[in-house]
């Protein structure tokens with residue numbers, strides 16, 4: 277096998293996603309809506325896998341974290357207390373020449389409107405305005421009246437829904453600090469310059485966990501969560517050389533945060549934030565206590581009161597999705613044919629196995645393949661494919677990252693065994709037909725790391 281790949285570009289990933297129905301531009305028949313996407317079948321399956329792996333690591337396999345699903349539209353006072361109404365802004369600049377808008381703090385990532393494209397401000401013709409602050413929250417109205425009293429916001433993060441439920445959860449879930457509340461759900465930000473495919477979109481699915489700890493232990497837990505989350509990304513197969521931690525400098529951090537680090541991934545657009553881990557101190561619970569009048573604090577059995585400090589790991593499914601696809605994408609030559617293969621972690625891969633009758637017209641093969649498919653699909657997402665040459669069918673599965681293919685062939689009719697083909701090594705072995713389900717179950721439980729590049 278010879279690797280032919282240049283470094284993968286975002287365009288390559290976008291075109292694979294489109295071609296194989298992972299992700300489509302949204303509202304396409306109406307001309308689209310900038311940087312908004314819809315997920316097709318394989319995209320939904322992959323997203324579901326990412327979400328449930330996160331939930332398993334953050335909630336199911338722990339004693340100290342519980343789940344929450346709060347509303348998207350909250351009382352607008354929540355966003356006053358949290359500081360979002362006054363301060364959830366990005367600096368915006370306009371170019372008077374090309375009439376485009378840019379984020380003043382990210383000019384190096386933007387292209388100006390003229391050809392050949394340059395960075396905004398790079399040419400003498402660029403005429404940028406002074407930066408002004410632009411609030412990223414989407415505003416809406418609740419109820420029939422559309423006046424100031426009915427204004428509300430789509431949440432720009434899931435975290436505030438957690439803080440305002442601190443008292444409910446602490447009482448009812450019978451947890452004491454250190455304990456966490458985890459939430460997955462859509463967040464909305466009216467980004468000035470969305471783009472780079474799913475990396476920066478206006479509607480995304482966040483996975484956040486707020487971990488409430490005694491103040492003296494905050495630094496210890498911050499370091500713990502940074503390590504845990506980095507380990508989780510590695511466990512999904514993201515390659516070591518494409519991951520790093522970048523600690524925010526003091527002037528980059530929110531005023532209330534005593535430490536923040538980004539787990540960065542080397543996307544085709546360069547090193548960028550994949551996940552943020554922040555020590556938010558007591559800011560959020562104190563703010564909501566002051567604004568709501570409800571005391572959000574912890575009282576020890578011996579009567580000691582304190583406001584827990586909060587450690588927050590926050591990430592979006594979209595940024596993980598793009599990182600996983602970029603890391604997994606390979607073009608290589610096998611024999612005299614090129615193939616595109618997505619070397620995804622089997623637990624992330626949208627389809628776990630393909631069942632392929634070698635000669636679909638052969639009734640013995642067709643019946644056995646169909647029966648195997650019907651047995652396996654009760655437990656896993658698998659596909660039955662009986663159209664086209666076998667080589668083509670393998671390549672279709674390689675391109676969507678299916679880790680294994682079970683082929684029913686002539687020998688199956690003689691000895692009731694099938695061939696299993698491995699997506700990465702292309703090794704083939706034979707298995708008894710009756711043992712396929714157990715084999716697949718075991719294979720899915722194995723640790724997996726991205727195979728070294730040849």
Ligand code: ATP
Pocket residue numbers: 433465467474475476477478480482549550551552590591592594595
């Ligand atoms: P950035 O600096 O890239 O705008 P941020 O620091 O504002 O990101 P946070 O508020 O820390 O991001 O959000 C937590 C996580 O949510 C990010 O680490 C990222 O994974 C995800 N995220 C934030 N904004 C977007 C977006 N517009 N599209 C997709 N994911 C996002």
